[in-house]
Amino acid sequence: MAYWLFKSEPDVFGWDDLVARGAKGEEWDGVRNYQARNNMRAMKLGDRGLFYHSNVGKEMVGIAEVCAEVHPDSSTDDPRWECVDIRAVRPLGRPVTLDQAKVEPRLSEMVLVNNSRLSVQPVSDSEWAVIMEMSETDPD
DNA sequence: GCCAACGTTGGC
DNA sequence: GCCAACGTTGGC
Numbered sequence: 001m002a003y004w005l006f007k008s009e010p011d012v013f014g015w016d017d018l019v020a021r022g023a024k025g026e027e028w029d030g031v032r033n034y035q036a037r038n039n040m041r042a043m044k045l046g047d048r049g050l051f052y053h054s055n056v057g058k059e060m061v062g063i064a065e066v067c068a069e070v071h072p073d074s075s076t077d078d079p080r081w082e083c084v085d086i087r088a089v090r091p092l093g094r095p096v097t098l099d100q101a102k103v104e105p106r107l108s109e110m111v112l113v114n115n116s117r118l119s120v121q122p123v124s125d126s127e128w129a130v131i132m133e134m135s136e137t138d139p140d
Numbered sequence: 141g142c143c144a145a146c147g148t149t150g151g152c
Numbered sequence: 153g154c155c156a157a158c159g160t161t162g163g164c
Contacts, residue, residue: 007162009162033147033148034147035147054161054162054163055161055162055163058162058163098163115145115146116145116161116162116163117145117146117147117160117161117162118146119161
């Protein structure tokens with residue numbers, strides 16, 4: 001299974017909104033970036049992703065999973081744009097902030113740390129494990 | 141609210 | 153096919 005990271009602006013559509021969608025999930029539409037789209041093309045049913053809040057919070061708050069593989073983006077007629085559907089799995093024990101990720105040496109290669117603008121990012125197995133650890137550990 | 145970084149567009 | 157101009161994103 002592969003791991004990913006989905007960025008959202010919580011003012012527009014946040015973790016609580018995804019949870020409210022229940023098992024049906026949400027079409028992750030509106031992505032207009034080739035790299036992000038290519039990442040979605042590579043996703044398989046059941047792949048897991050971190051749900052990240054940009055601007056407000058700047059933290060990873062929950063775990064989502066791919067519940068529909070790539071299909072045309074229904075928000076546009078442009079056939080270039082495709083997307084997946086995701087649904088909420090569970091919140092993280094505690095959010096992991098961008099600041100925490102930046103100072104964690106094992107996350108120095110993380111896309112979020114180095115190219116925060118990419119809206120759908122790959123996460124390596126080891127990065128995933130570190131985030132899981134941090135989300136369950138009291139930082140103090 | 142500013143601005144740096146990045147991606148895309150379009151003129152040549 | 154290059155590159156300047158522009159628009160957008162997102163951290164600060």
